[in-house]
Amino acid sequence: MIARLSKNVLPPLAFLAIVVVGWGLVVRGFALPSYLVPSPVAVFLEAWASRSDLGHASLVTLAGALCGFGLSLVLGTAVALVFAQAAWIRASLFPYAIFLQTVPIVAVAPLIVIWFGAGFPSVVLVSFVLSVFPILSNAVTGLVRVDPELLELFQIHNATRWQILTKLRLPHAVPMVVAGAKVSSGLTVIGAIVGEFFAGYGAQTPGLGYLILQSSGQLRTELLFACVAASTLLGLSVFLATGLVARLVLARLDEPGRRQ
Amino acid sequence: MERVTRRKTNATHSHILCRVNDDNPGLIVESRQVGIRFPSGTLALHGLDLGVREGEFVSLVGPSGCGKSTFLRLVAGLLDPTEGQLTVGGMGPIHARKTSHSCGFVFQSPTLLPWRTVQENLVLPLELEGMASAARRVVAEEWLERVGLTEFAKAWPAQLSGGMRMRVSIARALASRPRILLMDEPFAALDDITRGGLQEELLRLRAEIGFTTLFVTHNVSEAVFLSDRVVVMTGRPGRIQGEVAVGFGGCRDDDLRGDAAFASKIREVAHLLKMATP
Numbered sequence: 405m406i407a408r409l410s411k412n413v414l415p416p417l418a419f420l421a422i423v424v425v426g427w428g429l430v431v432r433g434f435a436l437p438s439y440l441v442p443s444p445v446a447v448f449l450e451a452w453a454s455r456s457d458l459g460h461a462s463l464v465t466l467a468g469a470l471c472g473f474g475l476s477l478v479l480g481t482a483v484a485l486v487f488a489q490a491a492w493i494r495a496s497l498f499p500y501a502i503f504l505q506t507v508p509i510v511a512v513a514p515l516i517v518i519w520f521g522a523g524f525p526s527v528v529l530v531s532f533v534l535s536v537f538p539i540l541s542n543a544v545t546g547l548v549r550v551d552p553e554l555l556e557l558f559q560i561h562n563a564t565r566w567q568i569l570t571k572l573r574l575p576h577a578v579p580m581v582v583a584g585a586k587v588s589s590g591l592t593v594i595g596a597i598v599g600e601f602f603a604g605y606g607a608q609t610p611g612l613g614y615l616i617l618q619s620s621g622q623l624r625t626e627l628l629f630a631c632v633a634a635s636t637l638l639g640l641s642v643f644l645a646t647g648l649v650a651r652l653v654l655a656r657l658d659e660p661g662r663r664q
Numbered sequence: 665m666e667r668v669t670r671r672k673t674n675a676t677h678s679h680i681l682c683r684v685n686d687d688n689p690g691l692i693v694e695s696r697q698v699g700i701r702f703p704s705g706t707l708a709l710h711g712l713d714l715g716v717r718e719g720e721f722v723s724l725v726g727p728s729g730c731g732k733s734t735f736l737r738l739v740a741g742l743l744d745p746t747e748g749q750l751t752v753g754g755m756g757p758i759h760a761r762k763t764s765h766s767c768g769f770v771f772q773s774p775t776l777l778p779w780r781t782v783q784e785n786l787v788l789p790l791e792l793e794g795m796a797s798a799a800r801r802v803v804a805e806e807w808l809e810r811v812g813l814t815e816f817a818k819a820w821p822a823q824l825s826g827g828m829r830m831r832v833s834i835a836r837a838l839a840s841r842p843r844i845l846l847m848d849e850p851f852a853a854l855d856d857i858t859r860g861g862l863q864e865e866l867l868r869l870r871a872e873i874g875f876t877t878l879f880v881t882h883n884v885s886e887a888v889f890l891s892d893r894v895v896v897m898t899g900r901p902g903r904i905q906g907e908v909a910v911g912f913g914g915c916r917d918d919d920l921r922g923d924a925a926f927a928s929k930i931r932e933v934a935h936l937l938k939m940a941t942p
């Protein structure tokens with residue numbers, strides 16, 4: 405445990421320390437103005453002073469991200485189930501699913517705000533649009549790419565479509581959906597922040613996205629840095645938490661059967 | 665009474681030499697001039713005549729790509745012949761599959777579901793058929809004991825050796841009491857010792873409960889060791905080149921492999937196979 409910790413956690417922390425020290429030295433050495441690049445100490449002091457604002461904003465953003473994530477999981481899997489029904493459905497609809505992956509989110513977000521109004525639902529939707537694709541495409545692959553001999557086995561024993569779905573395709577897809585969810589989890593936070601850029605709930609309940617806009621508008625660069633740090637930490641926590649849940653789910657469902 | 669039927673590679677005569685009788689009620693599989701052309705244009709089988717009697721163990725050997733797996737799929741009712749007539753238990757194979765448990769199938773890989781335990785895998789066909797779980801448990805216990813895997817009932821497939829997985833696969837195919845057991849090179853991926861053990865186990869199971877088997881292999885000695893009849897197919901489009909009646913009876917063991925009669929049967933099959941391979 406200690407050994408693993410020192411192997412996985414210490415090196416990145418050491419690297420961070422070097423970067424922070426280097427950053428401090430550069431700011432001081434070139435006498436950079438604080439609105440351009442604040443010193444690490446100034447950022448830390450600002451973050452500490454605004455800790456309740458930052459904490460609250462992080463929670464607001466987290467709520468948007470988690471709802472977007474939930475929507476991605478439910479709708480992504482549901483749409484994948486439709487896609488899995490027939491090759492012609494996949495052929496005609498999958499290009500539009502890829503559209504979700506390639507369309508620049510900053511172009512779509514304003515549209516979503518126009519259609520759904522400024523506020524929480526739009527934030528959730530932007531987060532959903534950004535994070536649904538990995539879950540959808542992995543779920544489709546998991547549902548479709550089952551061993552053809554296993555399909556024949558089910559056919560020989562006159563399995564119904566429903567039996568093939570519940571006893572073969574779905575269990576086969578679970579680990580792939582979980583892998584897709586891990587990729588999506590990082591994207592949901594980004595989606596929520598971008599969503600807040602365009603659909604921020606205003607000064608009453610500001611999320612990190614709104615706080616970023618506000619601090620850059622007021623040239624409070626220390627706060628902006630602190631927001632960036634908070635966003636990163638939030639994304640990282642959601643990603644790590646998802647990884648942990650994924651591990652538990654997989655251990656429950658198919659440990660150790662999956663490692664064939 | 666060891667009878668060898670050899671045949672020239674002349675398709676027009678083949679159905680006469682390997683005729684299957686209408687008035688033979690013991691035929692489980694009856695194939696008359698069966699052929700199949702895939703939508704891709706490949707003619708995989710053409711003019712294939714074969715009868716498999718109740719309780720018989722018939723092996724199919726032939727050049728690779730000659731349509732052996734395709735024939736098993738036809739019998740299993742997974743494909744429909746485009747030529748000739750094929751019946752399983754007197755019905756068309758697809759009808760036979762839909763109305764009764766006509767076939768048990770064993771593939772080259774054990775095709776177990778990795779998220780199910782050994783026991784859950786074993787009774788999958790019965791579960792699909794709608795058998796109640798209490799009844800399934802009884803069948804599972806019976807079969808686990810029969811193939812010596814009782815203590816692995818709750819194990820995952822990944823925890824078993826290749827030979828054990830194949831035993832589960834065979835038990836799964838037999839547990840639903842099919843009219844015919846179809847095996848497609850089931851032991852090809854196993855090492856020699858495991859393969860020998862499984863061959864003997866298969867003979868033992870057959871002596872115990874008696875079932876009809878159509879067994880595809882490219883291993884001539886395996887075919888002779890296991891079968892009542894070894895049927896040799898021609899290259900694609902596959903049909904019957906000839907057959908060798910083995911006739912070693914029910915009690916075969918490892919000693920048979922060293923026997924001179926055994927070696928001579930192998931030579932006969934190998935000779936037919938050589939004629940079949942262009």
Ligand SMILES: Nc1ncnc2c1ncn2[C@@H]1O[C@H](COP(=O)(O)OP(=O)(O)O)[C@@H](O)[C@H]1O
Pocket residue numbers: 702703704706707708727728729730731732733734735900
């Ligand atoms: N679904 C299919 N579609 C088109 N061609 C096929 C299909 N299945 C098998 N074939 C072709 O039919 C021939 C016989 O295949 P197969 O029965 O697998 O041979 P064997 O089992 O004797 O090696 C091969 O040439 C193969 O490429």
Ligand SMILES: [Mg+2]
Pocket residue numbers: 732733734848
């Ligand atoms: Mg084959």
